[in-house]
Structure formats: C-alpha cells, structure tokens
Amino acid sequence: MSAQTNTQRLVVVPELENLNSSDGSLPPASADPSSCSFCFGTGMEIVEGKGARRCQCRTRDAQTKLLEAARIPRRYSECSLSSYHPASNNGSQLRAFNLAYRLVREYPAIDRGLLLVGPCGVGKTHLAAAIIRSLVQRGVPCLFYEFGALLKQIQESYNALAQTSEMKVLAPVYDAEVLVLDELGASKPTDWVRDTMMHVINTRYNDRKLTIFTTNYPDGRRTERDEILEDRIGVRLRSRLFEMCQTVQIEGEDYRRRFDS
Ligand SMILES: Nc1ncnc2c1ncn2[C@@H]1O[C@H](COP(=O)(O)OP(=O)(O)O)[C@@H](O)[C@H]1O
Numbered sequence: 359m360s361a362q363t364n365t366q367r368l369v370v371v372p373e374l375e376n377l378n379s380s381d382g383s384l385p386p387a388s389a390d391p392s393s394c395s396f397c398f399g400t401g402m403e404i405v406e407g408k409g410a411r412r413c414q415c416r417t418r419d420a421q422t423k424l425l426e427a428a429r430i431p432r433r434y435s436e437c438s439l440s441s442y443h444p445a446s447n448n449g450s451q452l453r454a455f456n457l458a459y460r461l462v463r464e465y466p467a468i469d470r471g472l473l474l475v476g477p478c479g480v481g482k483t484h485l486a487a488a489i490i491r492s493l494v495q496r497g498v499p500c501l502f503y504e505f506g507a508l509l510k511q512i513q514e515s516y517n518a519l520a521q522t523s524e525m526k527v528l529a530p531v532y533d534a535e536v537l538v539l540d541e542l543g544a545s546k547p548t549d550w551v552r553d554t555m556m557h558v559i560n561t562r563y564n565d566r567k568l569t570i571f572t573t574n575y576p577d578g579r580r581t582e583r584d585e586i587l588e589d590r591i592g593v594r595l596r597s598r599l600f601e602m603c604q605t606v607q608i609e610g611e612d613y614r615r616r617f618d619s
C-alpha cells in the first residue's frame with residue numbers, strides 16, 4: 359500500500375529519530391505507530407500526489423493541551439456559544455450573546471474585553487467560558503480564573519512553606535492572551551485585595567491583553583444599602599475597567615431555577 363511505503367520513507371527523516379526520546383517533548387501516544395491511522399505516529403500525513411503536511415492528530419493534541427491549560431472549570435467545560443440560548447424577549451441576553459460572538463469572530467482585531475454584569479444565573483460565566491473555549495479552538499492561549507481563587511493562591515504563595523512562588527502563580531495570568539476573571543468583586547475588599555487586583559489588572563492593561571470579567575455587582579444603586587461594583591473594587595479600578603472593557607448588563611431570571619419542579 360502506498361501510505362505504508364510513504365511511512366517507511368518518512369521514518370528515515372532525521373528529526374523523527376527523536377520520536378522515542380525520553381525528553382517528554384512529544385506525547386507518548388504519538389510515538390506509537392499504531393496510534394494514528396493517518397500518520398502512523400510520525401506526525402506527518404501524506405497527501406497523495408501533493409506531499410506531506412502536519413497531521414491532524416498533532417493539531418488535535420495541541421488543541422487538547424491548550425484547552426487543558428485554559429483551566430475552564432468542569433461545570434462549564436461544555437459551555438459553548440451555541441448552547442447559550444437568550445431568553446425570548448430578553449434583549450440584554452441577545453446583546454450579550456452578540457457581543458461575545460463578535461469578540462470571537464473578530465479576535466485579535468478587538469481592543470476591549472467585556473465586563474459581564476448581572477444577577478446570579480443569567481449566564482455570565484457560561485458566556486465567558488464559551489468565549490475562551492471558542493478562541494482556544496482557534497489556537498489562542500487562554501486562561502480562566504475565578505478571581506477569589508486567584509487571590510487566595512497569590513496569598514498562599516507568600517507562605518514560606520508553600521511550594522509555589524507568587525510569580526509562578528502570576529506568570530500564566532500575565533501570559534495568557536485572553537484571560538477570564540470570574541466573580542470580580544466577590545472577595546472581601548481589604549486594602550491588600552484591592553491593591554493586588556489593581557496590580558494584576560493593570561499589568562494586563564499595560565500589555566494590551568484582553569481580559570473578560572464577570573461580576574454580580576452593578577454600577578447603579580437601587581437602594582441606599584445596595585453595594586455597587588465601585589464599593590467592592592474601588593474607584594480607580596472601576597475607572598480602569600471602563601477603558602479596558604465594554605460593560606454588558608445582562609438581566610433575567612436565574613437559569614438554574616428552571617430545574618426546580
Ligand atoms: N441563556 C442561557 N442558555 C443556556 N444555558 C444557560 C443560560 N444562562 C445560564 N445558563 C446555564 O445556567 C447555569 C448558570 O449560569 P452561569 O453562567 O453560572 O450564571 P452566572 O455566572 O450569571 O451566575 C449554567 O449551567 C449555564 O450553563
């Protein structure tokens with residue numbers, strides 16, 4: 359069979375000698391000649407009459423790695439734009455969907471992220487996760503963090519006994535091309551929390567990197583006792599977010615209540 363002949367010819371190409379090396383640079387599955395019926399583990403696929411090209415199994419492996427690196431919580435791992443259904447007669451959900459869709463379609467020609475604002479269960483986290491999942495499918499390195507969890511990890515990294523350093527926690531946050539910070543304002547706003555949030559967000563701002571936020575705290579107060587976003591994150595940070603993000607107010611019922619009977 360010609361594919362077999364071609365494979366044998368490819369095996370003698372020098373860089374393929376590294377396939378069985380122990381440096382771990384290639385996934386073990388790729389070194390198994392039986393693992394892929396297109397390239398027989400070589401990573402190069404023969405297109406009859408045209409030559410060789412990077413095999414689809416390698417593209418898939420790369421995408422799987424990017425998706426794992428994005429750390430989308432399992433609860434939201436299946437969330438996609440196509441599984442977000444704006445409630446009928448809900449203009450705010452349709453608008454949010456359209457803006458999310460546009461961001462994915464036009465990225466990287468996008469200069470502001472999104473600040474998704476609204477009550478519990480309107481799909482803010484769903485949309486944020488769906489955006490980065492779509493971008494990852496296009497090969498963009500993304501990262502998801504619940505903001506409170508990030509702050510906790512930074513704090514723990516100061517502990518002398520911790521195995522991690524602050525930079526080890528923060529490097530992926532700074533490096534990610536697109537970052538989701540879920541639940542902005544949920545942490546008790548101490549001075550340290552505010553300073554750290556400002557620092558993280560400012561670093562991304564200075565690097566002109568896209569960040570998508572979700573928050574339960576609106577900008578407007580309906581009653582005297584309502585807390586607004588500014589109360590939670592401070593005036594300076596709120597002002598910075600106006601520059602970095604388009605604010606998208608989402609209204610609606612808690613979607614989770616649909617499962618109540
Ligand atoms: N418009 C929608 N279409 C489909 N699923 C939705 C929608 N809104 C919310 N959900 C689902 O409801 C649950 C709660 O949504 P979530 O994104 O966590 O809300 P929020 O972050 O606004 O509190 C999730 O499982 C999410 O997938």
Ligand SMILES: [Mg+2]
Nearest residue numbers: 482483540572
């Ligand atoms: Mg949420």
Ligand SMILES: [Zn+2]
Nearest residue numbers: 394397413415
């Ligand atoms: Zn292959």
